[in-house]
Amino acid sequence: MRLAGKVCIVTGAASGIGLASAQLFAVEGATVVSADLDGTPYRVDVGDEAETLSLAAAAVAEHGRIDVLFNNAGIAGVGDLEETSLELWEQVMRVNARGVFLMSRAVVPTMIAQRSGSIVNMSSAIAETGLARRVSYAASKGAVLALTKSMQVDLAPHGVRVNALLPGTIMTPFVERYLKESYADPEEGRRSIRSRQLGGELGTPEDVAYAALYLASDESRFVLGSGLVVDGGLSAGKA
Numbered sequence: 001m002r003l004a005g006k007v008c009i010v011t012g013a014a015s016g017i018g019l020a021s022a023q024l025f026a027v028e029g030a031t032v033v034s035a036d037l038d039g040t041p042y043r044v045d046v047g048d049e050a051e052t053l054s055l056a057a058a059a060v061a062e063h064g065r066i067d068v069l070f071n072n073a074g075i076a077g078v079g080d081l082e083e084t085s086l087e088l089w090e091q092v093m094r095v096n097a098r099g100v101f102l103m104s105r106a107v108v109p110t111m112i113a114q115r116s117g118s119i120v121n122m123s124s125a126i127a128e129t130g131l132a133r134r135v136s137y138a139a140s141k142g143a144v145l146a147l148t149k150s151m152q153v154d155l156a157p158h159g160v161r162v163n164a165l166l167p168g169t170i171m172t173p174f175v176e177r178y179l180k181e182s183y184a185d186p187e188e189g190r191r192s193i194r195s196r197q198l199g200g201e202l203g204t205p206e207d208v209a210y211a212a213l214y215l216a217s218d219e220s221r222f223v224l225g226s227g228l229v230v231d232g233g234l235s236a237g238k239a
């Protein structure tokens with residue numbers, strides 16, 4: 001029961017990593033506020049300021065506190081500079097970067113008043129290593145990593161920790177969609193992604209959920225402002 005008694009908000013909790021994390025957090029004793037555009041008990045568009053404020057208020061009204069915010073909601077954006085329309089750029093930045101900013105701003109007054117809290121922000125290995133045709137997505141995830149460190153400096157004196165996750169390729173509906181969009185033969189795409197991995201395997205949503213659990217729990221009390229890489233060796237080097 002590594003999260004016993006903790007109230008945890010998980011965004012993007014209807015699918016993939018968010019769903020696996022919400023389930024794992026509940027097994028570990030948390031009261032989970034699962035939020036997504038739809039398909040979860042709580043509705044939120046993380047890019048909408050009023051909706052983020054309502055979600056934070058509902059969590060406090062119903063459960064009395066907020067111990068953990070897992071800013072997991074995110075969308076993909078495929079395209080190099082010329083392929084990326086301004087509309088796609090703004091859509092990706094709105095969910096992935098502005099969403100983390102707005103959700104965090106909505107919960108932070110509660111965490112400061114409690115003098116405790118853990119915010120886990122979903123970045124990506126792409127924040128540190130370039131990948132073809134991902135300009136909007138890479139920029140958004142780089143922003144999340146920088147935002148994490150900046151937030152941590154400001155929030156450390158209030159007892160609030162802020163860390164980021166940097167996953168590699170994790171098999172979720174998100175990646176299945178990307179394989180269909182980017183490769184004529186998705187199986188060839190899967191093989192090509194697998195060949196980048198030192199371990200030869202792609203990750204599962206549970207691989208990332210366990211990392212989120214660690215950062216959410218008090219076990220990581222001495223971990224502040226870090227980016228935890230969960231990528232099967234993708235960024236460690238080439239075999």
Ligand SMILES: NC(=O)c1ccc[n+]([C@@H]2O[C@H](COP(=O)([O-])OP(=O)(O)OC[C@H]3O[C@@H](n4cnc5c(N)ncnc54)[C@H](O)[C@@H]3O)[C@@H](O)[C@H]2O)c1
Nearest residue numbers: 012014015016017037045046073074124167169170172174
């Ligand atoms: N799958 C990977 O390989 C991978 C790698 C690195 C980082 N990530 C990041 O992990 C996070 C989760 O990805 P996943 O692979 O589980 O994707 P997914 O598509 O399976 O799940 C993402 C969830 O976010 C929700 N969402 C999208 N826009 C939203 C919004 N405006 N407000 C609230 N919810 C919204 C979706 O409805 C969906 O349920 C994303 O931030 C993604 O960028 C994924």
